[in-house]
Amino acid sequence: MAFSSMSLDSLKKKIDEVRGFLSVALRIANAHTVDFYTRDVWRAYMGMDPEEVLTAVNSGCDRTGAPKVNTTYGFCDVSKKLVDVPALLRAAKAHSLPGLGVCVQRQRLMETLRVMGRDTKDGMSEEPLLPDEFMSSKKAHEVPAMAEVVAALSRCCKVKQVIDVGSGKGYLCSFLSMQYNLQVFGIDCSSTNTRGAQERNRKLKKFSRAYQKHVQFSSNHEVPNEETRDSWENADEREERMPDHQIPTFQMQKEEEKNGAKEREQIDMAEAQCSLSPDQKYTSPSDLSGTREPSELTNTDIENPFFTALAPDIVEQSFPRVPPSQLSTEERERRKRENLERKARNGKGKSDNKNLYSPLTSYVTAETELRKLITELEDAVMVGLHTCGDLAPSTLRMFEAKQELRAVCSVGCCYHFLSEKFDEDGHECESGVYGFPMSRYLMEQACFCGRNARMSACLAMERVTVGGGLPMESLFYRAVLHVILQDHYDAHKSERRVGNVYSKASSFVDYVRRALRKLELDELKLTDSVIQSYHDLYISRMSEMVAFNMLKVILAPCIEGLILLDRLCYLKEQENVFYSALVQLFNPLLSPRCYAIVGMKEPGAL
Template sequence: MEDVIRILKQYSPIVNTHMVDYFTKNSYEDSVPPEIKGEIDKLGYDKAVDYILNKEYSENVPNLNNFIETVLKFTLRNRIDICLNVDQLKQNFADLGCKNVSGLHLNVFMKPKKSHEVEILSEIAASLKTYGNTSHLVDIGDGKGYLSSLLSLHYKIPVLGIDAAEINTVGAIKRVEKLGKYWHGIVGTNKSMLAKSETKYENAYNLLYKQITQYITEKTDLKELVRNIFVEEISCIGIVGLHTCGNLAPASLKIYVNNEDVKMLCNISCCYHLLSEKSYDNDSESNTGFPMSQFLLGKQFYLGRNARMLSAHSTDRIFNKKELPNRNIFYRAVLEVFLSEYFPDLDTKEVGRFRGCKIEFGVYARKALKRKKSDGFEGVKLNLGCMQGKL
């Protein structure tokens, strides 16, 4: 942990650099250590990018070599002492005496990435449930009910899905109804799967998967919520969550630690930039989401919003695809120069995301400035010639 803190502090200017501010804050010149910057300048930017993405080594760039080697050492993939692969995790479960459960790859009503996540996490959660000897699970941040649906329909586990947004709760209900309607046909292709269950699939979701809309805090009594919804006897409960957003993840951890009725926790968090982080300037600021570690609190460790946002990015995907960020990010950085120079008094320069196919800078700029006009700032006028000069 000490080594991680040291590295993060050393390269804090880099990890807390936002791409939007790349030009306006002169990020490359001010944040990259001069010895590394000098080697990149000699190597050439394009070659340096290829060099980093391919994890190559050369005697001509010793400082860049050292940087790549150091940061790779602290990636989760290379820290096998704290991060296990799925097979290792399953073996650990077996050593603990967890019941061996049969997973199901569900490739309907969800995208491949989500299907992959749900398949793995549902199997892990079902195994942990047997070890924790819990009667019910609570899915905190239930969203569209992807995880809860599979836990209830396939593993026959009673699940209470809780989400703060009613629109998500309604969506989860509709989705599981549709899934339950076609469930028999979905698993019917797997004869061994079908033979293991006598349950009427079309009725399973009504009995096992319930949904409510409620905002969860660390003081929420989950067992009482479950007791109010399910009629059968409740012993202990477990907490599950897939992509629990921002402070919802630390709230789940606090509920687990402080409540003896909660015997199991299986949670994958996301949106770390939405975590509230302790600033240490305000002694009364106690209910923050990060850090929770007493060790980090004792060090008065501060990570920063941009660093937390970067931590949610998949380095494996970056190295596998060897692709640079979307060109729209470059366009956004250029637009920031324009807005900062000509409209410095704007309360916010946020323009949101533009999804879909690749677009030219002129199209991007028009859409962005149109959004600023809709925010009530009528002074924004398009001067493409001026902005093209920034490219």
């Protein structure tokens, strides 16, 4: 493998190092916060006070005092309790992905792909899109970075199709199709996401064409002023500026329905300006009684971003429009013929369909037959941006199994939704395809991680260390509630999930009562004073939970590292994979799940 970033044997040694460390430390990550007080987790795992732990973690000191017992990674060899936090901190840092030195820098990957494919960036749009015009700041950081890598993979493999699994709202798909002229198929299991992506892509396509026309016109005449730039940057701001986790698709659609009539009318007007022949002008249904000259455009027209982005020549050369019902048959035929001729001149015939984003709704697994979903499928690059749970390993398995998939770029997330092949005792679960482990190497060792540990892997250490913090009060409330449930109600009831009760509660007493009602338990069994007494009893021990969860945060990169190294090992074990690497694509402060698995099969003749 001429361009491999690391040999398989070297990778296995790194995996062994991580597993050796986690075999000692993983028990902390697998402790459940809900059981924190009922099982007295602190005293079971820790041989020091919480204040000592927090001091060592916050200061990052190398030594607070030599332990008086033999330790392994800071854990006492006899009691198995943590007695040396600085030693644990050093070990965790050394066994994270940066500490292991297994990642390829993004710039180095791009250089490698340029060498392999003699990259010339053919097909890229002349004018770069400004992603913050229609995305949140997080997506505006992620999408261009990943799109550049995906485009380089497509050029290296000499393909023009991209398949995005778990495409969600379609940000990456739209950007790839508009910026790099790729034919993109976005597959998502949610029909709601697919419908939302179709509507959003329609708007972005119209905006992009208008934006490109305006840029072209301005380059030939004059530089757009600040007011015009501001209007571009505000396009679709209501819909796209908020972070993704704060705008579920159904909320966006509800908001769109609320303002839909007015917005659709404005959008349709802008689309008509782009598509009608020069001797036509579209007027809204409310304005059919007469037409307006360009100088008579209202403030609403001017402020609308779709109008503002239109090239001035389109707006100024408009003429009154006669309703279709009043046109003669000959006139309708003439205009239809002119429209077809204009589309042909502008290259908007059949060939333009190659550069479209096509959202599809389907539940995808490694066994999915892509050709049944995509009838026009050719050789393609498969991508996934923050694919959830088992979808990320399924993406890699599809890439390996299907010859038409020439390259893959996968960024996973939601590790707690991964399925595991083995249990804690090394026993194999029911037959089937599981998300972890993927590699033959870890399967032979019956590697087990655990759901709580995988959930810990989702914690964002970089954000916490710069003051992001953890939702400690909600975790504290849930742990104390568990004590109440075990003291006063059937034990099996306490295992049921409470859900997001905390966000609606005004106090601990209110929280408990809401939780009891959700669990269908008798809330009148306890008085307010009894409930409050539990809070007052355990509040002095909240520092234990804070310190313990900080240790989980510290271990998070190591657990994530093991999962990602397993995926990389899987690709390196495949004979038909020519190149594979683990690449940091994003800034972890902006996007905590920042690592991509990149793989490529033997490229075509160079």
